[in-house]
Amino acid sequence: MSPKSPRSQGSPEPQEETPLLRDGNGPRTETPLPVTQIVVLLMLQLCEPITSLSINPYINQLVSELPVVDGDERKVGYYAGFIVSLYFAAEAVTVLQWSRLSDYVGRKPVLLCGVLGIVVSSILFGLSRSFPALVFSRCLHGMLNGNIGVMKSMMAELTDETNMARGVSLMAVTWAVGSTMGPFIGGVLSRPQDRWPNVFSHPFWGEYPYFLPCLTTAVYALLSFTLAAIFLKETVNSGPVMKPNTEGNSDVPRVGEGEILDGPVKDHERPLPLRALLTRPVVVSIANYCMISLLEIIAITLIPLIWSTSVEFGGLGMSPASIGLWMTGYGFTNGIFQFVAFPHIVERFGPRRIFIASTLCFIPVYIMFPFENLALHHPFRGANMVTGLLMILQLSAISLSDMGFITIFMYISSAAPNKRSLGATNGLAQTMVSIQRTVGPAAAASLFAFSLDNNVLGGDFTFVVLPVVVLVGLCIAVQLPRIAWKQ
DSSP states (O other): OOSSOGGGTTOOOOOTTOOSSOOSOSOOSOOOOOHHHHHHHHHHHHHHHHHHHTTHHHHHHHHHTSGGGTTOGGGHHHHHHHHHHHHHHHHHHHHHHHHHHHHHHOHHHHHHHHHHHHHHHHHHHHTOOSHHHHHHHHHHHHHHOOHHHHHHHHHHHHOOTTTHHHHHHHHHHHHHHHHHHHHHHHHHHSSHHHHOTTTSOSHHHHHSTTHHHHHHHHHHHHHHHHHHHHHOOOOOOOSOSBOOOSSSOOOOOBOOTTOOOSSOOOGGGSOOOGGGGOOHHHHHHHHHHHHHHHHHHHHHHHHHHHHHSOGGGTSOOOOHHHHHHHHHHHHHHHHHHHHHHHHHHHHHHOHHHHHHHHHHTHHHHHHHHHHHHHHHHSOOTTHHHHHHHHHHHHHHHHHHHTHHHHHHHHHHHHHOSSGGGHHHHHHHHHHHHHHHHHHHHHHHHHHHHHHHHHTGGGGTTHHHHHHHHHHHHHHHHTTSOSSSOOO
């Protein structure tokens, strides 16, 4: 038996489709998750959904109070969608640079910079009382916060093939918790002077009625920054990964965390240039990520817009507080479902089937809108109960579709050409998704406003177009392999 390790037997260099995940033939005993590091990372992740989703319950009312719409409720969709899109447009410009930077300087400093960006931009948004000021604060938020791609890379580095499904499901749970906290904060804490006049009696709260939810999210982000600065450990060793082989001996151990040795670094362990990332697994995975993100951001944009629009104009006439409470209930139940059910479901059916089913779930999400309005527009006994049931079914379909984000993250992580390019791969994916999410809110809101203004198909033209978009996404989804990418 040869005394040399398997590494010395001429093992091949990694190729463009070498996986970061195994295909399931390895040991099935689940490796324990590093609890402290995962908890701190998830606290940082929570900053994004609570800050981005907290504006949803009141953004349409805020826009309707601005001089830019001149009191015309039908114009609100154009400007509200534009504000939501600007965040993703600014993120698309910078997220790849932040993610690639994390491959070189480490994940932790980039994450801390991003959280500070959330604090500053949230405060500025709450103090904005003009359309240009709102535009500036949202752009600043997107430019300074490139964290989501870095967080996904860090999660992939903290897990392995035995526990990645569990770790990624925790990211989905965290987003669901943020989906609960964000709308609750935005819906309940907006316009506090109207709700608690004795406590918020100072004229400041009348001048800036939406500052309190922004301040609340900023305080949480600052707390997360402090904990991460103290407890979060770096997962990227910026020094060489292997000692230089100067004596022809291939039995050389890996360098420990943070230890830097002199000498050349093997090419396949270096961060790769952008062009080298464009392999078929990466392209197909990112294309599917973009498609499901587009479908999701359209739904998330239309729900508060249509629910807040008056019944006369195709909506449900709900208040920001009611929208916030409904979204809070959705986020809570979605978090429980993703944590309890997802690892077992993906083990039973496989990631490809789960992703295809998640894509198809958006068809009932979209077609529920006109039926919800129809029940209220032509009132009958029990109309409110029917509308409520349709809303529950709609939110349940969105919860099922969220499993697609977990599975596509597993595909993207396994598609990365090497571990030192994981940040760039996730950054490229997030850049393309940010572009989609830039187009999505503005396009969806504008399409809805156009349908109402021109009475196209009775104002329901939007809900004919969107199922066709879902079918396009299905054609892309079937290109994924049955399991994670392999050589």
